[in-house]
Amino acid sequence: MQLTLVTTDFRKLMVEKIKTFKHPEFINFPSGSCFASSVLLNHFLINKGYLGFNIVFANLNNKSHSWVQNDQFIIDVTANQFDEIQEEVLVVRKGMDFWHRNFSVKSIRKTDYRDLVDLNLIPLGRSMGLLF
DSSP, X not given: OHHXXXXXXXXXXXXXXXXXXXOGGGTTTTTTOHHHHHHHHHHXXXXXXXXXXXEEEEEETTXXXXXXXXXXXXXXXXXXXXXXXXXXXXXXXXXXXXXXXXXXXXXXEOOOHHHHHHTTOHHHHHXXXXXX
């Protein structure tokens, strides 16, 4: 699936770039990096022509987590911060995912340029070749 390849490329590129940028959101990557990673992933997907993704904010057992999804797919590049997930990248069809459905969704929203600014992600995003 092309979407899986694009997402895998994103994660590899992001991991490479966060070593250089030492951004505070990624100090313990993937732990604690889900929102910032999802913001960058969403913009990466837009740059690759994949539109219509939103960021999901959810909780499970007093732990918060974020990922991106549209009406067809759930994409998570930080799920392996949880012990039960070994894969670095999850791209699954909605309705076929048996892990994310355990979360209590708090909100779903679009991401925009303000998220990049608020998290100071623009330099990192530009280093990844993202256009804003």
